[in-house]
Amino acid sequence: MTTELRVLRPSEWDDWYRKLILAFGGVDESPEERELWDSLTEHERSIGVWDGEECVGTAGAFSFRLSVPGGAVVPAAGVTMVSVAATHRRRGVLTSMMRRQLDDVRKWGEPLAVLTASEPAIYGRFGYGAATLQLRAEIDTARVRLAVPEGTDDIRLRQVKPTDAGAECEAVYARLVAGRPGMLARRPGWERLPVLDAPADREGASPLQCVLAERGGEVVGYTLFRIKPSWDTAGPNGTVILQDLQALDPAGCAALWRFLFGIDLTSKLRMLNRPVDDPWQHLVSDIRRCNVRLRDSLHVRLVELGAALEARTYRTPVDVVMDVEDDFCPWNAGRWRLTGDAKGASCKRTEDDADLTLSVRELGAAYLGGISLSALAGAGRVREVRAGAVAEASGAFASDVAPWLPHGF
Template identity: 60%
Template sequence: MTIDLRTLDPEDWDAWYSMLDWSFGGVPEAPEERELWRDLTELERSLAAWDGEEIVGSYGVFSFGLSVPGGAVVPAGGVTMVGVAATHRRRGLLRRMMRRGLDGIRERGEPLAVLTASEAGIYGRFGFGVASQSLAADIDCGQVGVAAPPGAAEIRLRVTEPAEALARCEELYARLVPTRPGMLERRPGWEKLSLLDPPQDRAGASPRRCVLAEGPDGELLGYARYALKPAWGADGYPAGTVHVRDLDAAGPAAYGALLRHLTEVDLMRVVRLRHRPVDDPLLHLVSDVRRCALRVGDRLYLRPVEVGAALAARAYATEVDVVLEVTDPFCTWNEGRWRLAGGPKGAVCEPTTAAPELALDARALGAAYLGGASLASLAGAGLVTELRPGALAATATAFASPLAPWLPHGF
């Protein structure tokens, strides 16, 4: 039977989202979480795949701004809510939806597409590379201390309700976005994601709290949202867990004060952090990194939708002038030779007929775009080919970022 792809109508949202729920295991979300995603869904950018009267596929795009090296915030289409009914797998439906979706992103003038993947092997064939990774840590606070950076003693800590401090925290988050690549500029409505705390999802933990780090003049310098899950070990000693939801700070003093506070909560044995940057300062503040159960995983996937506009939108660590030979079988308009010239103050990237100096595909370019994956490392895997001696080292240095890219929250 013919499967019809149509823009999502408001009255079909519940059926569309319920199909998506089943694609991810069928466990219903809390009503407040479902309602938030209803509010955030951009209907005009969402697709429903219909087989007769039944929705068998879903696909959506969020309108984002993504921070890139150099501090600019670049329009990006956030691919989301992708699902195919189990009865309709392996019929090319995902490819059809991705085709429509990336064409729409291009038509809107967004040079980048980004997503997070439920399974790592799905999106490489569509030109998405792993542009940022994330760090997870379980700090054994019974055995690990946290050093206090200079100025930490002047930081005032105050615990409050997350909703009460939301406006101040969002102002601080907005200031931080240009300072690290890979962060999402939160558009109206997205601030509610920080407050989402359904009781059914707490698994025995407390309601979420928020600790504020303020300077001597009362300025907000950092905050952490967290929940406590009390427990007792077989030996009778407390073995609770601090589940950290967010931890953002403007400077080492506030960050150190917050991390120390979280590791010193009474009756707690473990501080659990997820989705942290891979160069998180905690690596240098804890007294014993081996007792932090560190793990690294893939996080943000990125592909250039318009190679020229994407490469011209970011700055570069050093001056660069290189001709790239790009292959992109899914977005063929990107294929060909591109001359990238620029540096710390900006860049231009235009088609050229000059001899190529590096060859790579869209997936490798997406992985390197934010500075998270080195072009030299990708070359070691055979994903980048040096065609002029010296071009690889110079270009890899230019693409680097002083701070690792980081996606603070999913979508």
């Protein structure tokens, strides 16, 4: 097979994107969604593999900034739109794109690459580790009650058109980014994604709705949701489908949850992507009737290991030497001494004896503080050389707030 891998030309986007859609089943997106991704694609950071005149592989990389433990917002390549034509599988197309992409990310000076995986087994061999989880739930709101904190009744709720509330919602979101690892600082244009509302994508539910939470005239939270009506012989049993909920304080948060629980003609609240430490879990009367489950979300790859580990802070003091395996990005392989605390960190190459041995994949999984090195050691994926080193490093890497990716890309 003779193929050419090259940077995407703007004139090639339609064909490139069509082949991406075909690789994911061939079901066309709505014109609104297609136009949005066309506008957000960074052509100079996107690549394709071509077999003659035919595009047989696609991959892109958004220029993101990702929040990390300690509050820094770090440059990260948002790997996206990865596909290989069914006719060209198992011929090295994906590996060639991952090789070129990570070399480019390093050249761009971005210490991290991140992605959400259609199939999580694919990307581990390229050094990505699953670093965040998303909580899913379907709550029986006819039987589950909320106990809200003091001050909830001081919150005023106001329903508005989602497109009219963009500035207020984005301001709330922006204030929350540094406080939770895994969130993306949204660049201009990305504010359109949360309010994308193509009729063809509603699947029988209402148009997107928005409610703002206000205190003293200031917006302190918002929720975006749909309602899917349903009736049976006993009466109405519609479903509230939550798209997003963000709030600056417990009272604003509780007021929005109480609103969602109490919408007329509904008896279920469905959510597909919430943080694993979401506060509503401690407000409900019966967590068993909330049908909570988890799945992987953001996968993290350390592209420049030293710079990445220095970009975040550490919950407790740490001084540990790690012997790191990284076959795909060999510039990361070898021994590194990480020293740091809540104020900052240093990560430099060393000839000292290792305290831990692990691969870059485990470091990616633990990087945002949601997956513990102790758990990975229990699975045999981190090996302790110096007694006590796993506990020391695991405690240092942990985050008080669970990392979370609020939306895909």
